[in-house]
Amino acid sequence: MSAAVGYAAVAGQVVVVGAGAPLLTGWMRQVRARLEGRAGAGVLQPWRDTRKLLRKEPVTPVGTGPAFRAAPALLVATTVVAAALVPLLSTDTPVSSHADLIVVVSLIALGTLALALAGLDTGTAFGGMGASREMTVAALVEPTILLSVFALSIPAGTTNIPAIVTGAVHEPARLTSPAGLLATAALAVAVLAETGRIPVDNPSTHLELTMIHEAMVLEYAGPDLALVELGSQLRLTLLLGLLSSLFVPWGIATSASWAGLAVALVLFAAKLVLLGAVLAAAEVFWAKVRLFRVPELLAGSFLLAVLAVASSYFLSGAS
Amino acid sequence: MSVIPAALAAAAVLAGAGALAGIVLPYRLRIPAVGVLTAGVGVGGGTAGVAALGGSGWAGTFPGVLPLAGAAAAVDALAGLFIAVAGAVVAAVAVYGIGYAAGHGPHGLGSRTAQAVLPPFALTLVLVPVAASVSTFLALWELMALGSLLLVLAEHRERASVRQAGVWYAVMTHLGLVLLLAGLALFAAGAGGETFTALRAGAHTVPPAVRGLVFVLVALAFTSKAGALPLHAWLPRAHPEAPSPVSALMSAAMVNLGIYGLVRTGLDLLGGGPAWWWLGLIAVGGTSAVYGILQAAMASDLKRLLAYSTSENMGLVLIGVGASGLFAAYGDRPLAALALCAALLHVVNHSAFKALLFCAAGSVLRSTGLRDLDRLGGLRSRMPVTAAFFAVAALGAVALPPGNGFISEWLLLQSLIHGLAVPGVAVAVVLPLSVALIALSAGIAAAAFVKALGVGFFARPRSDRAASAEEAPILMLAGMGLLGAACAALALVPGLLGGSLDRAVGATGLPGGGAVSGGGLEVRLTGISAALSPVWVVAALTVALMAAVGLPRLYGRRRRRVNARLWDCGGGAPTPRMAYTATSFAEPLQRVFDDVLAPEQDLDVTPVRESAYLVERVRFQRRVSDRIEHRLYEPVLRALNTAGQSARRLAGGSVHRYLGYGFAGLVFLLLALAVGW
Numbered sequence: 003m004s005a006a007v008g009y010a011a012v013a014g015q016v017v018v019v020g021a022g023a024p025l026l027t028g029w030m031r032q033v034r035a036r037l038e039g040r041a042g043a044g045v046l047q048p049w050r051d052t053r054k055l056l057r058k059e060p061v062t063p064v065g066t067g068p069a070f071r072a073a074p075a076l077l078v079a080t081t082v083v084a085a086a087l088v089p090l091l092s093t094d095t096p097v098s099s100h101a102d103l104i105v106v107v108s109l110i111a112l113g114t115l116a117l118a119l120a121g122l123d124t125g126t127a128f129g130g131m132g133a134s135r136e137m138t139v140a141a142l143v144e145p146t147i148l149l150s151v152f153a154l155s156i157p158a159g160t161t162n163i164p165a166i167v168t169g170a171v172h173e174p175a176r177l178t179s180p181a182g183l184l185a186t187a188a189l190a191v192a193v194l195a196e197t198g199r200i201p202v203d204n205p206s207t208h209l210e211l212t213m214i215h216e217a218m219v220l221e222y223a224g225p226d227l228a229l230v231e232l233g234s235q236l237r238l239t240l241l242l243g244l245l246s247s248l249f250v251p252w253g254i255a256t257s258a259s260w261a262g263l264a265v266a267l268v269l270f271a272a273k274l275v276l277l278g279a280v281l282a283a284a285e286v287f288w289a290k291v292r293l294f295r296v297p298e299l300l301a302g303s304f305l306l307a308v309l310a311v312a313s314s315y316f317l318s319g320a321s
Numbered sequence: 322m323s324v325i326p327a328a329l330a331a332a333a334v335l336a337g338a339g340a341l342a343g344i345v346l347p348y349r350l351r352i353p354a355v356g357v358l359t360a361g362v363g364v365g366g367g368t369a370g371v372a373a374l375g376g377s378g379w380a381g382t383f384p385g386v387l388p389l390a391g392a393a394a395a396v397d398a399l400a401g402l403f404i405a406v407a408g409a410v411v412a413a414v415a416v417y418g419i420g421y422a423a424g425h426g427p428h429g430l431g432s433r434t435a436q437a438v439l440p441p442f443a444l445t446l447v448l449v450p451v452a453a454s455v456s457t458f459l460a461l462w463e464l465m466a467l468g469s470l471l472l473v474l475a476e477h478r479e480r481a482s483v484r485q486a487g488v489w490y491a492v493m494t495h496l497g498l499v500l501l502l503a504g505l506a507l508f509a510a511g512a513g514g515e516t517f518t519a520l521r522a523g524a525h526t527v528p529p530a531v532r533g534l535v536f537v538l539v540a541l542a543f544t545s546k547a548g549a550l551p552l553h554a555w556l557p558r559a560h561p562e563a564p565s566p567v568s569a570l571m572s573a574a575m576v577n578l579g580i581y582g583l584v585r586t587g588l589d590l591l592g593g594g595p596a597w598w599w600l601g602l603i604a605v606g607g608t609s610a611v612y613g614i615l616q617a618a619m620a621s622d623l624k625r626l627l628a629y630s631t632s633e634n635m636g637l638v639l640i641g642v643g644a645s646g647l648f649a650a651y652g653d654r655p656l657a658a659l660a661l662c663a664a665l666l667h668v669v670n671h672s673a674f675k676a677l678l679f680c681a682a683g684s685v686l687r688s689t690g691l692r693d694l695d696r697l698g699g700l701r702s703r704m705p706v707t708a709a710f711f712a713v714a715a716l717g718a719v720a721l722p723p724g725n726g727f728i729s730e731w732l733l734l735q736s737l738i739h740g741l742a743v744p745g746v747a748v749a750v751v752l753p754l755s756v757a758l759i760a761l762s763a764g765i766a767a768a769a770f771v772k773a774l775g776v777g778f779f780a781r782p783r784s785d786r787a788a789s790a791e792e793a794p795i796l797m798l799a800g801m802g803l804l805g806a807a808c809a810a811l812a813l814v815p816g817l818l819g820g821s822l823d824r825a826v827g828a829t830g831l832p833g834g835g836a837v838s839g840g841g842l843e844v845r846l847t848g849i850s851a852a853l854s855p856v857w858v859v860a861a862l863t864v865a866l867m868a869a870v871g872l873p874r875l876y877g878r879r880r881r882r883v884n885a886r887l888w889d890c891g892g893g894a895p896t897p898r899m900a901y902t903a904t905s906f907a908e909p910l911q912r913v914f915d916d917v918l919a920p921e922q923d924l925d926v927t928p929v930r931e932s933a934y935l936v937e938r939v940r941f942q943r944r945v946s947d948r949i950e951h952r953l954y955e956p957v958l959r960a961l962n963t964a965g966q967s968a969r970r971l972a973g974g975s976v977h978r979y980l981g982y983g984f985a986g987l988v989f990l991l992l993a994l995a996v997g998w
Binding site: 056057058059060061062064066067075076080082083100102104105111112118119121126127129130133134137140141142143144145148151152155156160162165220221223229293304307312316 | 870
């Protein structure tokens with residue numbers, strides 16, 4: 003019985019992230035369009051795009067190799083495995099003992115790496131440019147992410163995400179402590195950078211010279227492009243979900259029950275809708291910063307993460 | 322007779338036979354004979370090491386071998402780990418080396434000298450950890466340094482830069498030897514004996530100030546051998562200029578011995594020490610890691626990139642060793658054991674992937690004659706197997722799952738993250754910074770190896786020589802296959818090493834934590850838990866990958882792939898000259914770290930004769946030099962030069978003056994004796 007709930011929870015996480023990712027993107031575009039005074043294409047548009055692309059014929063640009071062809075599937079696969087591990091719906095799943103925060107972060111980085119190699123594999127100037135920029139940003143984000151992981155794992159005594167989430171559910175004071183708030187802020191900036199959102203990158207840009215992510219995937223078409231798009235949508239959903247699990251953990255089922263799972267599902271959707279709306283609204287007012295100002299932004303988030311660890315240590319030591 | 326001495330004796334005999342074969346045999350027979358015998362040395366060493374890791378030990382003395390003190394030998398599990406790693410690397414690289422040297426003609430690595438030196442050098446790599454007295458250790462250490470020096474110089478006829486690298490290496494390795502000699506002599510004098518047993522027993526009678534001095538001296542020497550800052554300058558010169566199999570041996574086996582020496586003296590013989598030793602070591606490791614990988618990310622010479630990456634990985638290992646000593650100093654011995662276990666596991670992983678990387682770079686070099694990434698490219702279709710091996714090893718080097726480097730870095734991060742349980746403000750400041758440095762070095766390593774693989778092997782060839790590359794011969798591929806299998810095994814089932822690692826850690830007196838076992842890795846200390854099972858991660862990734870490939874195919878209607886032109890902005894097919902090069906790939910990172918790297922650039926605009934406004938030629942040059950070398954070494958070299966010049970004035974050529982010097986010296990000595998005693 004409980005094992006069945008656990009497996010259902012894992013399957014649910016994968017399906018919700020998989021099916022919900024295009025919807026979340028559609029929702030964010032719609033919010034943005036309305037705020038900018040446009041009608042918008044509707045929430046379902048990304049799904050329609052995906053369907054259209056999947057039905058086109060697969061195209062291989064001449065001069066590309068296996069890395070170019072394997073990267074989209076690898077990008078999707080790493081995100082799906084991460085989605086199965088992160089406790090988005092339930093902390094009591096058969097895989098929860100393997101759900102290590104460092105592993106999840108590294109899996110996401112593996113997806114980035116695969117796409118950067120694909121960008122270089124095309125041998126075009128834009129592919130290389132995108133890959134180079136993406137790897138630079140990824141390298142600079144890494145310290146922030148791991149220090150936030152450090153700050154989060156101090157009170158829990160582990161880097162296991164379900165244990166961190168369970169601890170926060172039972173002891174909400176951890177989240178409102180200075181360490182918790184600082185780590186939230188640091189991780190939020192890191193998520194913006196990892197998912198290529200404004201102010202780090204503009205996902206809807208059409209000018210190649212300002213592109214980061216889009217420049218890498220310029221050569222993709224048809225079903226491959228569908229997978230690449232789906233991969234970045236999945237990644238956005240997963241990372242926002244991870245952020246919500248870590249800092250707004252209420253509602254996540256901590257024991258194996260069908261009712262708890264149903265509540266968790268509804269609350270997860272509500273949290274993501276809210277987070278997506280906030281992010282989309284913020285993007286209306288922000289501008290993309292210059293590429294060489296991005297390190298300053300990331301250095302700021304790194305400082306927040308250092309402060310999170312320091313306050314976590316010194317404040318807990320004083321009490 | 323137990324296995325260990327028998328295997329070591331066999332290795333020694335094979336090395337002797339190999340040296341003889343290198344001298345006596347004609348060119349055609351020389352290379353295969355020496356290769357097989359060297360591989361035998363590796364297998365012998367590997368057997369001894371595995372036996373020692375299995376729990377058996379051995380000790381022996383040979384009074385007649387060295388003058389005065391004789392030689393002492395002992396093998397415990399810690400020595401066994403390093404012997405086994407060195408043996409395995411030697412065996413695989415020797416097989417690779419047969420194929421490599423055969424194509425190079427009777428000069429370079431195939432020459433009589435190089436082939437005669439190779440087996441004894443391999444033997445010293447295996448034997449250094451066996452030494453159990455100061456004199457034996459120093460003798461073997463110096464033999465190893467000389468052997469590697471001769472091998473670095475093997476291609477001195479072909480490139481002038483080899484000779485320069487040789488001079489740097491010779492000077493720096495002997496500077497290390499002097500430091501080591503001073504440190505260990507001081508230690509032996511204080512402890513009242515020069516065998517390791519006597520040192521271990523007498524360590525607590527040495528005054529703390531002397532212990533501190535001993536540690537600083539030997540740590541400088543050993544970190545220099547490991548390629549850590551600030552005495553690293555030899556490594557990025559010698560490793561790229563050596564023939565590739567020798568680079569692999571140096572980078573994957575020789576630098577490890579620096580770590581071995583540090584663990585042996587610092588944790589075992591000296592029995593640990595105060596916190597400042599280890600904080601210093603962590604600082605050295607952290608700066609080496611970030612500085613090394615930053616230089617690697619800037620390098621466009623493939624072998625130089627790999628050499629700097631060695632600096633980075635040894636830096637990570639030093640962070641682990643330093644954290645271990647720090648935790649032990651504060652009394653948390655289980656955590657200290659965990660940190661040391663992580664460091665040792667990283668040594669093993671680094672040896673596997675770095676040997677493979679150097680071998681793959683060597684087969685590129687052999688086939689194209691190029692090390693410059695800016696002129697390579699497109700090798701994945703011309704040399705598919707080499708490219709695949711390079712990719713496997715690079716996955717290990719970037720420390721991402723499912724690579725083998727990820728596992729040891731995960732364990733290292735776990736030990737550091739949980740280190741805050743140890744009291745002390747210094748710990749609370751240093752550990753988060755170390756985690757940040759490890760994270761930054763991992764991030765930049767990803768950029769560096771994406772560059773190496775993506776620019777060097779993918780895209781289209783950027784020069785004719787890269788376009789006409791040919792796959793390496795079968796023996797080279799076989800050697801790389803052995804190393805590739807080791808990488809895969811370490812990545813998938815690190816649990817096989819579990820008991821051995823615990824015994825190696827136990828040899829330093831720390832309790833083995835059982836962190837690595839059967840199915841994967843599990844950290845269980847009081848109040849701390851974490852688990853990682855690499856096999857499950859790989860299985861899940863495989864299933865997800867199959868789903869991601871399969872599901873769209875089921876849905877899609879057209880399955881046949883069609884070819885299309887690359888998007889060319891309507892301006893005709895893009896040429897390879899338009900592709901991103903290694904230099905352009907590294908440019909954003911270089912701009913971000915401008916203040917650290919301080920690149921020198923030079924812009925030279927030549928106008929046409931008729932008008933100053935029309936440009937005929939623009940020459941732009943940029944060089945990222947090693948800034949630490951610039952700032953730290955050049956003043957010392959200048960000072961030495963000045964001192965030498967002024968000392969020449971003392972020797973004016975007059976015999977009277979020389980007799981005067983002798984007389985003055987004698988008087989001074991007599992006065993000193995009369996006053997002092």
